[in-house]
Amino acid sequence: MSTGATVEVRAVKKVFGTDDGALHAFGPAELRIGAGEFVSLLGPSGCGKSTLMLMIAGLLEPTEGEIFINDEKITSPRTDIGIMFQDNTLVPWRDIYGNISLQLELRGIDPKANADRIHELLRTVRLQGFETRLPHELSGGMQQRAAFCQALVHDPGTVLLDEPLGKLDAMTRESIRSDLQALWLQKNPTVIFVTHSIEEAVQLSSRICVVTPRPGCIGREIDIDLPWPRDAQVKRSDAFISYVRDIQEIFHGYGVL
Amino acid sequence: MATASSDPRVRRPGRPAPSMPRGMFPWLAQSWMLFAFFAAFFVFWELSISLFDVPAYILNRPSEIVVNGWADIDRLIRYFYITALETVLGYVVAVIVAVPVGLAIAFSSILRRTVYPFFVAVEMTPKIAFAPLFISWLGFGLLPKVIIVFLVCFFPIVLNAILAFGSLSEELTRFCRSTGAGWFRVFVKVRLPAALPQCFVGFKYAALNATVGATIAEFIGSDQGLGFYIQIMTGNMRPDLAFAGIFLLPLLGLLMFGCVTLAERLLIPWHISVRR
Numbered sequence: 001m002s003t004g005a006t007v008e009v010r011a012v013k014k015v016f017g018t019d020d021g022a023l024h025a026f027g028p029a030e031l032r033i034g035a036g037e038f039v040s041l042l043g044p045s046g047c048g049k050s051t052l053m054l055m056i057a058g059l060l061e062p063t064e065g066e067i068f069i070n071d072e073k074i075t076s077p078r079t080d081i082g083i084m085f086q087d088n089t090l091v092p093w094r095d096i097y098g099n100i101s102l103q104l105e106l107r108g109i110d111p112k113a114n115a116d117r118i119h120e121l122l123r124t125v126r127l128q129g130f131e132t133r134l135p136h137e138l139s140g141g142m143q144q145r146a147a148f149c150q151a152l153v154h155d156p157g158t159v160l161l162d163e164p165l166g167k168l169d170a171m172t173r174e175s176i177r178s179d180l181q182a183l184w185l186q187k188n189p190t191v192i193f194v195t196h197s198i199e200e201a202v203q204l205s206s207r208i209c210v211v212t213p214r215p216g217c218i219g220r221e222i223d224i225d226l227p228w229p230r231d232a233q234v235k236r237s238d239a240f241i242s243y244v245r246d247i248q249e250i251f252h253g254y255g256v257l
Numbered sequence: 258m259a260t261a262s263s264d265p266r267v268r269r270p271g272r273p274a275p276s277m278p279r280g281m282f283p284w285l286a287q288s289w290m291l292f293a294f295f296a297a298f299f300v301f302w303e304l305s306i307s308l309f310d311v312p313a314y315i316l317n318r319p320s321e322i323v324v325n326g327w328a329d330i331d332r333l334i335r336y337f338y339i340t341a342l343e344t345v346l347g348y349v350v351a352v353i354v355a356v357p358v359g360l361a362i363a364f365s366s367i368l369r370r371t372v373y374p375f376f377v378a379v380e381m382t383p384k385i386a387f388a389p390l391f392i393s394w395l396g397f398g399l400l401p402k403v404i405i406v407f408l409v410c411f412f413p414i415v416l417n418a419i420l421a422f423g424s425l426s427e428e429l430t431r432f433c434r435s436t437g438a439g440w441f442r443v444f445v446k447v448r449l450p451a452a453l454p455q456c457f458v459g460f461k462y463a464a465l466n467a468t469v470g471a472t473i474a475e476f477i478g479s480d481q482g483l484g485f486y487i488q489i490m491t492g493n494m495r496p497d498l499a500f501a502g503i504f505l506l507p508l509l510g511l512l513m514f515g516c517v518t519l520a521e522r523l524l525i526p527w528h529i530s531v532r533r
Contacts, residue, residue, distance in 0.1 A: 059434060059435065077435055079435065079437035081435060083435045088428075089429050091451065092527050092528070093450045093525065093528075102446065102447075103436065105446060106436035106438040106447075136529075
C-alpha cells in the first residue's frame with residue numbers, strides 16, 4: 001500500500017520566452033494538496049494546466065516560485081511520481097504486460113519480483129487475459145486503462161494525469177472513470193488530474209481547482225463532498241447535479257461557457 | 258436428415274465466408290497476373306525481333322540471350338560473385354558506420370549545425386561522380402568499388418538514422434525522464450526500438466541503390482565483375498551477352514532487398530509496415 005505524498009505549489013509562475021516576446025502561460029498560483037487527495041485541475045484549453053503539471057513533475061522549471069513534494073523542493077525530474085498524458089506512453093513493440101514492466105525496468109526494479117502486482121493492476125482495470133496483446137490490438141479505451149497500470153505499477157506517491165481520457169469517446173470515458181476511481185481507492189496515491197470535463201472532475205475528485213483562462217490561476221477551490229465510490233446513482237443525485245451547475249456558472253462568469 | 262444449417266455448402270447468416278486456404282496457393286493466385294505480364298512482355302520482345310528484322314548486333318531475342326548467356330555461365334557466375342562482394346561489403350560497412358554517425362548527429366547540436374548540412378550537400382552530389390577519382394587513386398581492385406558502394410549507401414542511411422533517433426515523441430521522452438533511468442538504459446529499452454522502423458527506410462533505399470554504385474564503378478575501371486562484362490560485351494557487339502549480365506543485376510538487388518526485408522520482419526514485427 002502506497003501512501004500519498006503532499007504537494008505544495010508556492011507562488012509559481014511560468015513565462016515562456018518566444019521570438020515575439022514573452023508568453024505568460026501560468027500563475028502566479030498557490031496550491032496545497034494533502035496526502036491521498038484526488039485533485040482535478042479544471043479549466044479551458046490553453047490555460048496552463050498542463051504547464052503546471054509538468055512543473056510539478058520537475059520536467060519544466062517555474063519562472064518564479066517553488067514546488068514541494070513531501071516538503072522537498074523540486075529541482076530536477078521527480079522519479080517518485082507516475083505520469084500519464086493524453087497520448088499514452090505504451091510502446092508498440094511490447095505487449096501489455098511488457099509495457100507495464102517497462103516502467104519497472106527503466107527504474108532498475110526487477111519486474112519478475114513484481115509479476116503479481118502487474119497482474120493485480122490489470123485485473124482492477126478489467127484487462128486480465130490481454131497481457132500478451134500488443135497495444136495496437138486493443139481499443140483506445142483499453143490502451144488508456146493499460147496506461148493507468150503503467151503509471152501506477154511502481155507505487156508512486158503522486159500520480160499526474162494530463163487529460164488521460166481526452167481522446168476517448170464519451171461512452172468509453174464514462175466506463176473508464178470507474179476504473180480510474182477503483183485504482184485510486186485501492187492504492188490511494190495523491191492524484192492530480194487535468195481535465196476540461198466538469199462532470200468528470202465532479203465524479204472523480206475530492207477537490208476541484210478551477211483554473212482561469214490564460215494566464216491560468218487557481219480561481220476557485222471546491223471540495224466535492226459526495227460518497228465513494230461514485231457510481232451512476234451518485235451522478236443522478238441532486239448534490240452531484242448542483243456541483244456541476246455551480247461550476248458551469250463559474251466558467252460562465254469567466255466568459256468561457 | 259440434412260438441414261440447411263448443417264450443410265457446409267450453405268452459408269449461415271452472420272458468419273464470414275470461409276477464408277482462402279493458406280500456404281503457397283493464395284500467393285500464386287494473387288501473383289498470376291504479374292507472371293502473365295512478364296511472359297507477355299518477353300513474348301512481345303521475341304516476336305518483335307523477327308517482325309521488324311532487328312539485326313543481332315543491335316538486339317537479340319530473349320531466347321538467344323538465355324541460350325548464349327548459359328553458354329558463358331561460368332564467367333557470369335564468377336563476375337556475379339565479384340559484383341555481389343563489392344556491393345555487400347560496401348553496404349554492410351555503410352550500415353555499420355552510418356547508424357552510429359546518425360545517432361551522434363541526432364544528439365549533438367554542434368554536429369547538427371556542421372556535419373549535417375555538409376552531408377545533405379554531399380547527398381545532392383551524385384556519388385558516382387567520384388568514381389573516376391577513386392579509381393585513379395586506388396587502382397582497378399576491389400577497394401574503389403567498395404568505397405563507391407559505401408558512398409551511395411551511406412547518406413540515405415545516415416539521413417534516415419538522424420530522423421529516426423531525433424523523433425522520439427515528447428510524451429515518451431518525458432516518461433523516460435520521470436523514471437530517472439540513465440541514457441544507456443533509455444537507449445536500449447526505448448530509443449533504439451523506436452528508431453528501427455525509420456532506420457529500415459534508409460536500409461531498404463540503400464539496398465536498392467547499392468548495385469548502381471558497383472556497376473558504374475566497374476564501368477569506369479575494372480577487369481572483372483558484371484559492369485565490366487556488360488561494357489566489354491557491348492563493345493564487342495554482343496548485346497545478347499550484355500543483356501545476360503544486365504538480367505543478373507536486378508537479381509542481386511532483389512537478393513539484397515529480400516535480406517533487408519527479412520531482417521525487418523524479424524526485428525520489428527510489431528510495426529505497421531510489417532504486420533498484416
